[in-house]
Amino acid sequence: MIMDELARRVKESSLKLAAAGTELKNKALAQIAASLYERKGEIIRANLEDLERSEKENLAAPLSKRLKFDEAKIADVIDGIYSLIKLDDPVGKTLLSTELDVGLELYKVTCPIGVIGVIFESRPDALVQISTLCLKSGNGVLLKGGSEARETNRILAEVIIDAAAAAGLPPQWAALLETRADVDDMLKIDRYIDLVIPRGSNEFVRYIMDNSRIPVLGHADGICHCYVDADADLDMALKIVVDAKTQYVAVCNATETLLVHESVAPEFLPALKKALDSKNVELVGCPKTRTLITVAPATEEDWKSEYLDYKLSVKVVSDLDEAVDHINEYGSGHTDTIITGNGDKAARFMDYVDSGNVFWNCSTRFSDGFRYGFGAEVGISTGKIHSRGPVGLDGLVIYKYKLIGNGHVVDDYANRSRTFKHRNLNREFTL
């Protein structure tokens, strides 16, 4: 299989990239930034080809907008690369150092994961972002973009791979896939590919999760909740819910369901309806909600829905536990916030809600790698292992144990002629 051979070569190169130092990787990143600038004419021409073809094929307007990759977008991705150069290298950090015995020292040191398969939709900026994140973290990468951006993706991949090679990196650390069949082939190659990161629609991510044995980092749904507690400052609650719902509706950290304590619902819901009506937000509610404000009924399906639109489902609850249970039953483990003046209730909410991001008195929209100060974002994960919530560069590394001895054998410890010390060395790994 051609894909198998391609993945094998990327894997081989990734082992060399894993051992590349910070200086070489940053030099390659700077070279990529310079080449993107130098070859911007070629890039813009390729993008125009994609835009023209898409127009002929009647691509939907929002997709066309995302596809556009002009001089301003090129300047943005170059800025992004310079920010990435400034970030700490996530590779080579010593997480643990222990003297097992005299002359026998154990070090737990971060290293790249290996080869990452990244699948993204129309935006060509994603190709630049994700390939440079992989480079900085020492990972090989297989890239598959949307077919509507194929000319742009081709030239971007060429520029990036050529520039990195010119700086001295192995030429095959990155490769571009072009067809949907390539993706299906890639998802089978768990021998060489260590992690898949899908960026796109719910259905798309779910398809990837269902069709590969390779671990997947990402999220299918973002069903986020605001819970307005009995002890909430209702002005604050109104401000937060309006932001969480309307500041940007098409994103995974926007709130989809509002839970309100029954004791404040009669005062809060009419004020909320007024505020959201002015923003053209459609409300649906539980029976109790509908005794307080005039809205359409919410169905079971509403509690499971990520609207990504100007729509909010509303449920009145009788206590904090009912709110927590609702979130753990219907939420997607993404981001949920409580608005309350009561610290004990806030602590209880944050302990019991089983989501990657649990907030108190602030908007769900803060759940984001840049807002968290990570400097770069690989994606947002709702998984329960490895990385959870917004994932920065750290999510692209794992660790290996390095044990340095001087002829040490286990038999000496098994026959009790020697014993382990297990003393913390608190020291960076160096040879």
Next chain:
Amino acid sequence: MIMDELARRVKESSLKLAAAGTELKNKALAQIAASLYERKGEIIRANLEDLERSEKENLAAPLSKRLKFDEAKIADVIDGIYSLIKLDDPVGKTLLSTELDVGLELYKVTCPIGVIGVIFESRPDALVQISTLCLKSGNGVLLKGGSEARETNRILAEVIIDAAAAAGLPPQWAALLETRADVDDMLKIDRYIDLVIPRGSNEFVRYIMDNSRIPVLGHADGICHCYVDADADLDMALKIVVDAKTQYVAVCNATETLLVHESVAPEFLPALKKALDSKNVELVGCPKTRTLITVAPATEEDWKSEYLDYKLSVKVVSDLDEAVDHINEYGSGHTDTIITGNGDKAARFMDYVDSGNVFWNCSTRFSDGFRYGFGAEVGISTGKIHSRGPVGLDGLVIYKYKLIGNGHVVDDYANRSRTFKHRNLNREFTL
């Protein structure tokens, strides 16, 4: 489906267990230890039933030996529980604290993964070890032991669940599965089960990996290598290879393949053969090896084999890179060691070998959670995400982000009326 309902209840209880404090969890562990001691008569009787039935069914002798759970074994698992009580609680550790803006503080805090499915073979001690590890780390657990130990497993599960409930833990945090069909059902319930840990034979682990969407922590093969470099101290190399091969052959960190640099092979291999002959180790070798010592030819299949027996495959290589390439091609990412007096070569080996444990001048047999000083071992992972190498209690936790605000909304940052500070707080999370 019955299993679905059972898993749902364990999941619900796990959310309560996740919020239990260290004191309560340690109290439950002490109660379990006390109950195992008090009810040892019942346990030993149940085990005798299993042993008698197994004898009638002609169970192989090594399996019968592993099945035996007598007073000494009970004392061992009780000791293990008291060691576990002394270990740090892996839950509630603050990994990161950042002031995003005035009054808006982000904390990354460790928390349990959720529900762990554990499948183990005949040894009943595994049931006690793994359930108490899950308890200490705040995880719910579904346990499936070997059917030959079914009476012993039943009484052990009953003792553990009753004792934990008496100490105040939710009664359904743990459950025992009894049939192979239960396991197949469990592997489908990725909605409630977050991680599967299979402990058993290669085929068994591979079956689990191939038949579930739930992440798996473990290893199928342990194909470990010793590489004797041109600059090795050959006396040291002999001592290490003999230990790595023969100290205990039936374990995953025993060496299966020896690689020797061609410049030292003529001196080293005859000495090695003499030493291993005296331990009744069968050798197979590459063509070059066979010009130096009289051994049977090694086939392609030998390089891929985990013998778990008194057998070693031997290959002569022309340089370090050939050794590294061989390991990365045929190894299982478990544990590999270089014997050399040259630090640069050792560093290169440890950087380029893509295994969880890379050693210099010591035996592969050191790759173990207890020898590493973790105090407890969940298993050894050859995966590339979450946990790698010997996994201690830390492998059973993940983290959540807790964000504390005071009415903060994203719109203020989007419209530039406020800006992020991203100042490291270097502070433990408390409310």
